Amino acid sequence: MLKRTYKYLYTRLSKFVLGHGVSAFSDTIIIGASGYLLTKKAFDISISGWLLENALQQPAVDAYVYLSGATLVAAIILKMSSIVFVHFPAVKHATVEPEEISECLLVMNKEIFGHISKCDSSDPPCLREISEQHSFDVNIRMVAESLAEHIEKSVGAIKVKRKDVFISLYSYDDENGCLSYELHHDSRRDSVDSKVLCIDDEKYAEYECIKTIKSSASTSYVINKKKYAKGNSRRHKTLEQYMGCKLEMNGCVYGFLNIEFHNNPVFVDEEEMQDFMEESIFPFKLLLEYQYLKKDFFDRFHHFE
Template identity: 35%
Template sequence: MRVLRWTAAKARSPIHETFVEVIVLGLGALLTFKKLTSFSLTQYGTRVLAPLGVPRSVVETGVIVLAYVCLYAVLAKLLLVALEKLKIGPLPKGAFGRLAQCCITVRDDDEKELEVLTARGGNTLRLAERRKDLADVHIVDLIGRLAEHLCATIPKCEEDDLFISVYAAEPFTVAGQLPMTLRLSGHHPRRDGGEVVSHVIDVGAERFAGYECVKAINSGARKAVALSDCKKYFRSNTDRHRRIQHYLGMPLMGCDRIIGFLNIEFSNHLFFVSDNELREYMTKNILGYKYLLEHHLLRAEFNVKLLEAAANKTEG
């Protein structure tokens, strides 16, 4: 498959595609003209080049070379059509414009919070409530940006081919403490929420034992789960689960403990051919979003504790 992706990268370069299109169109026009007339490329070339001292054998050789070029163009065109139908293409390099925009949004909100905090008469409790609400908004926004990024960097991938969910670990436990509960923080596409099977996942419950996120947490490995083949993927009786082709799960870490989990399901089409290819894509394109999600979850925990501290101070 790597050979096919390399071939697709070369075949779909703008210069090569333009060359193939021009040759194929020219060949079509030549064959049509030849069918309607008695035109002969060899005879025409000989008539034009003979006065210049070019022997007929050279003209015939040139025509043979041109014939091979036309044959190559036709085969290349067939290959391009096949690659298009099979949805095989190069995995482009990740573009982090969407991630940068998320970081800018967070920075702007931090600046506003700093202004509120430093202003005369700044209300600590109100600030804590605002920070808590903003953390949830940022997580939802980041999930949407991640979906846009996946569609932009995976050939032929569309929004309907993705389902992304982020769970936060509750309660905020000490390092390595189990069991824990995963509570849904956000998902994409959002629609009406009907696509979400489990809003709350009890890591210690038997009914969730087959979930990849639960298996990853209970294993203690703390590594990403990459499944290019989802034949054994845990499925509920939903249309979304019946269409899943690949799965990528990433534990979200903070303070040397799991603070959440990121799930990405790819449906409808085969975008990856091996677990290693899926992991390679993850490393180049998703890690930045994972780190920012971890920041938001830690921020959410901090906000809860800040809110509690502010409430206690007010009561005191």
């Protein structure tokens, strides 16, 4: 508890000191004071002396000197603190170029090219044959593996390993009112016990994905593991933090993505988790949504035929 409080205070202080307003204040004061001291040395000019002779009484000049000195000391402390926070950052994750997305897009582009080739080779093209070229299961697993690799790179400050990140993906069946298991990563680890999560079943009412599906929210964050609903899986013993998001388009929900962090807490507060979600997870979320949209598109052609 004490360690978490320290991290929280350190992060808050870091955000304050490294803020644009505070940085501008400290830099301006230090540069202004440096310029004044050089001018005073070169031309023997003193602001306090001029004020005493022309404008103010001694008590007011003394107050001005004390206020100026305190402001300068505060600026120096803030500047030194910013140097410390820059070299010893509070945030354990960083914005990393999602190179893995390029690989995913390349595979998807090749798949589209395969569809085009199939259309060119048939007269008229067989829609069922084209739809069967969409490797939905293979593609979503590829995206999940790429996402895990990207997370490991982004949270390098605490040396997150493969076993420290657990990703699971569920598809949403609106007709039957349930979430159906699709995959988890790493697939060599614990299996997922709950393969079907019924939305209205009290047994799953406290699951984050169920609560989010039933609400208007698109994302879910759990910073404190004590507030995370425990299932039957043994992996909950090492779970530290959680984030999840709907896979949806124009209000139509296709699935839900769960991301668990184990063994080491990565984020200090929910704001950090939200920033990480928007910067690092959302691009892969869009790739998964693309796969669901494409699957839905081809399923409609099956019905058409």
